[in-house]
Amino acid sequence: MGAGEEGGVNWLVEFFGDPEHWSGPAGIPARLLQHLEFSVLAFLIAAVIAVPLGLWVGHTGRGALLVVTSANAARALPTLGLLVLVVLLIGVGTVWPVLVPLIALAVPPILVNTYEGIRGVDADLRDAAYGMGLRGRQVLFRALVPVALPLILLGLRLAAIQVVATATVAAYVGLGGLGRFIIDGLATKDYGSVFGGAVLVVLLALAVQWAFTLVHRVVVSPGVRQVR
Amino acid sequence: MNKGLRVITFEGVTKRYPDGTVAVDNLSLDVPDGSVTVFVGPSGCGKTTSLRMINRMIDATEGRIRLDGRDVKEIEPATLRRGIGYVIQQAGLFPHRRIVDNVATVPYLLGWDKKKARARAMELLERVGLDVKLAERYPFQLSGGQQQRVGVARALAADPPVLLMDEPFSAVDPIVRMSLQDELLRLQSELHKTIVFVTHDIDEAIKLGDRVAVMRVGGRLAQLSDPATLLRDPADDFVREFLGRDRGIRRLSFIPARSVRLSPPPADLVVEDGRPVGWQSGDGLQPYGSFDPETDSLRAALDAMLLSPNGLAVAVDGHGKVLGVAARDALDAALPGAADG
Amino acid sequence: MGDEPLVRWDWIARNWDNGTPYAIKALLEDHTVMAFLPVVFGLLIALPLGLACARWRVLYQPTTGLMNVIYSLPSLALFSILLSVTGLTRTTVIIPLTLFSLAVLIPAVVDGMTSVPDHVRQSAVAMGFRPLRRLLQVELPIAVPVVLAGLRVATVSSISLVSVGALIGQGGLGYLFIDGWQRQFPTPIVVGIALVTLLALVADLALILIQRWLTPWARARRAA
Numbered sequence: 001m002g003a004g005e006e007g008g009v010n011w012l013v014e015f016f017g018d019p020e021h022w023s024g025p026a027g028i029p030a031r032l033l034q035h036l037e038f039s040v041l042a043f044l045i046a047a048v049i050a051v052p053l054g055l056w057v058g059h060t061g062r063g064a065l066l067v068v069t070s071a072n073a074a075r076a077l078p079t080l081g082l083l084v085l086v087v088l089l090i091g092v093g094t095v096w097p098v099l100v101p102l103i104a105l106a107v108p109p110i111l112v113n114t115y116e117g118i119r120g121v122d123a124d125l126r127d128a129a130y131g132m133g134l135r136g137r138q139v140l141f142r143a144l145v146p147v148a149l150p151l152i153l154l155g156l157r158l159a160a161i162q163v164v165a166t167a168t169v170a171a172y173v174g175l176g177g178l179g180r181f182i183i184d185g186l187a188t189k190d191y192g193s194v195f196g197g198a199v200l201v202v203l204l205a206l207a208v209q210w211a212f213t214l215v216h217r218v219v220v221s222p223g224v225r226q227v228r
Numbered sequence: 229m230n231k232g233l234r235v236i237t238f239e240g241v242t243k244r245y246p247d248g249t250v251a252v253d254n255l256s257l258d259v260p261d262g263s264v265t266v267f268v269g270p271s272g273c274g275k276t277t278s279l280r281m282i283n284r285m286i287d288a289t290e291g292r293i294r295l296d297g298r299d300v301k302e303i304e305p306a307t308l309r310r311g312i313g314y315v316i317q318q319a320g321l322f323p324h325r326r327i328v329d330n331v332a333t334v335p336y337l338l339g340w341d342k343k344k345a346r347a348r349a350m351e352l353l354e355r356v357g358l359d360v361k362l363a364e365r366y367p368f369q370l371s372g373g374q375q376q377r378v379g380v381a382r383a384l385a386a387d388p389p390v391l392l393m394d395e396p397f398s399a400v401d402p403i404v405r406m407s408l409q410d411e412l413l414r415l416q417s418e419l420h421k422t423i424v425f426v427t428h429d430i431d432e433a434i435k436l437g438d439r440v441a442v443m444r445v446g447g448r449l450a451q452l453s454d455p456a457t458l459l460r461d462p463a464d465d466f467v468r469e470f471l472g473r474d475r476g477i478r479r480l481s482f483i484p485a486r487s488v489r490l491s492p493p494p495a496d497l498v499v500e501d502g503r504p505v506g507w508q509s510g511d512g513l514q515p516y517g518s519f520d521p522e523t524d525s526l527r528a529a530l531d532a533m534l535l536s537p538n539g540l541a542v543a544v545d546g547h548g549k550v551l552g553v554a555a556r557d558a559l560d561a562a563l564p565g566a567a568d569g
Numbered sequence: 570m571g572d573e574p575l576v577r578w579d580w581i582a583r584n585w586d587n588g589t590p591y592a593i594k595a596l597l598e599d600h601t602v603m604a605f606l607p608v609v610f611g612l613l614i615a616l617p618l619g620l621a622c623a624r625w626r627v628l629y630q631p632t633t634g635l636m637n638v639i640y641s642l643p644s645l646a647l648f649s650i651l652l653s654v655t656g657l658t659r660t661t662v663i664i665p666l667t668l669f670s671l672a673v674l675i676p677a678v679v680d681g682m683t684s685v686p687d688h689v690r691q692s693a694v695a696m697g698f699r700p701l702r703r704l705l706q707v708e709l710p711i712a713v714p715v716v717l718a719g720l721r722v723a724t725v726s727s728i729s730l731v732s733v734g735a736l737i738g739q740g741g742l743g744y745l746f747i748d749g750w751q752r753q754f755p756t757p758i759v760v761g762i763a764l765v766t767l768l769a770l771v772a773d774l775a776l777i778l779i780q781r782w783l784t785p786w787a788r789a790r791r792a793a
């Protein structure tokens with residue numbers, strides 16, 4: 001293992017030390033931007049689908065069983081399989097082939113956590129909100145969402161991290177992103193590239209993690225943060 | 229706030245659920261303006277359902293509930309509720325808002341200016357006996373009793389003429405509960421709201437209610453009367469059993485001690501500056517019990533008598549000065565049993 | 570694509586059990602083993618670790634921090650890195666998936682233990698339960714629903730993730746995706762997706778049934 005670790009460090013030094021890796025369309029900045037581009041797009045689309053749906057189902061209780069069951073089933077969809085199938089069916093002209101599987105990956109955690117967050121709000125709080133004369137939407141946005149926010153953010157964070165980590169697979173069908181360093185490295189037995197690409201993805205995921213911690217601190221009321 | 233007639237009327241109100249369960253069965257009663265009416269009964273008697281039908285948290289299946297003559301079903305629920313204070317067992321405070329903003333919830337909803345709403349909230353916090361320093365805290369930083377006071381302040385914020393209280397003090401310990409009850413009575417003596425109060429605790433009902441509605445399982449009204457009448461004349465075995473033991477003793481709380489005949493204080497009552505100090509006994513002093521005939525009840529007089537070693541209750545005035553003493557025969561004569569058997 | 574249908578049933582029939590290691594049936598078995606072993610290992614490791622975190626809360630923060638990092642590792646990257654150590658074997662897939670299972674299961678065990686109401690624990694202590702017996706007869710049974718919820722997520726993700734292993738030559742049904750892609754032939758891909766999803770659903774259903782069997786009191790409550 002010792003030799004392997006040493007090899008790992010050497011590979012990394014080699015990978016990040018090579019000035020060619022820092023410029024051009026195959027350089028780290030360009031690959032990072034591509035990676036961010038479809039990760040952010042997929043994440044946003046998934047959030048736009050899953051958050052309102054989760055709020056609605058949690059608030060009204062309508063279709064809860066159907067939504068939760070299908071979200072759990074969707075977790076089982078293999079990203080790689082979906083990716084190659086979509087590319088095979090519609091080609092690689094656009095980013096959609098990679099977006100579809102990533103959206104399918106991101107929707108379930110957001111949907112389930114949003115739903116559970118809203119549904120899990122203390123019944124007394126809901127009762128008090130209605131009793132004071134808040135209307136349906138006001139109850140949702142002024143009482144339920146602020147209290148459910150930590151769980152909603154957790155769902156968004158899990159989804160974002162999974163998207164960033166899984167977007168690497170896109171490289172397999174010839175799309176860009178940080179996965180290229182891994183896939184191309186595997187093909188050419190260039191372990192420096194594999195290792196370097198992996199490290200980059202992990203750093204990106206940690207940045208996402210950190211960004212969510214920051215968002216959590218800003219948007220979640222201290223009154224709610226303490227309770228959890 | 230306009231001081232019109234604020235009366236709630238139940239007219240043959242029934243709540244029946246789709247599965248056939250009847251929660252409230254043909255309930256008819258009036259809640260008079262400015263009074264406290266307590267719905268009391270065992271669990272499953274429909275007391276909470278009855279309360280929640282007033283602000284349409286639940287809609288009645290049959291019959292009508294009128295607020296100032298208006299059928300509540302004609303009023304849009306949210307509008308109706310904003311004009312009615314509502315206090316529930318766990319307070320139901322918004323955990324994400326500071327105390328002051330919790331209290332100002334309804335004023336905000338009514339579109340009050342933020343400054344005015346917060347000022348009103350601060351005033352109410354003081355009014356319910358809370359330190360204004362708590363205003364900027366979050367609910368989790370307050371004790372259960374404090375949270376419940378905030379709940380009451382929140383219900384009062386927009387100065388609604390009607391207050392609905394659903395077991396508001398059941399979740400706190402007995403000592404805190406007692407002080408919350410006293411606080412409510414004090415507030416009510418200042419504010420004269422029309423209050424509907426739900427509890428399963430008959431003692432609380434008797435203490436707080438101007439009128440008590442005892443309900444039985446199946447949602448039927450067993451008896452509606454003032455507490456003294458309730459204790460004296462329970463309508464049937466169910467009410468009698470629900471009232472429990474000590475009915476006679478508890479009834480004494482509602483009879484003023486004014487009618488107790490006083491005798492001059494005997495020589496062994498040590499008095500300094502007009503105030504009693506104790507009973508002379510050998511070299512020392514024995515404790516004494518006292519009551520104020522103007523404000524206390526016969527129960528307090530009896531208690532004072534039992535506390536004194538010689539069976540004499542010391543009567544004092546509002547300043548604590550001795551008026552005289554009452555012996556057992558004087559209390560006997562004042563007891564209602566002596567007159568009406 | 571032309572006239573190529575999405576699914577060629579005759580291809581499925583021919584390749585279901587054709588005697589090679591790449592027969593659909595063989596891949597399914599392979600997939601099942603590679604998906605379940607990590608969950609089993611994960612549970613075996615997560616139980617003691619989770620219990621330790623629940624008892625000594627100081628451990629919890631660093632552990633969840635570490636699990637968050639692990640959770641953010643791309644599976645493909647882990648497979649690739651391990652490839653240089655463990656080579657082209659199942660172990661290369663099983664180790665990372667075990668780590669992913671841990672990332673889900675340790676918080677689930679801790680949450681499960683936290684879900685035991687304090688009054689229940691106190692009364693168990695008061696009745697004279699010693700720690701081990703209390704754990705086995707009182708706390709763990711109450712924690713079962715929460716732990717099993719985590720186990721369901723871990724199982725389903727594990728089944729789905731195995732297929733990524735195909736990129737390094739050990740991916741069970743994931744082989745069908747590579748095969749279909751290289752030959753530009755959709756049938757294997759569709760079969761792969763369907764079987765992976767089906768396997769996950771069956772496993773999920775089995776876990777639900779296990780939960781019902783383990784927590785009969787919850788069933789009685791549901792009926793009431």
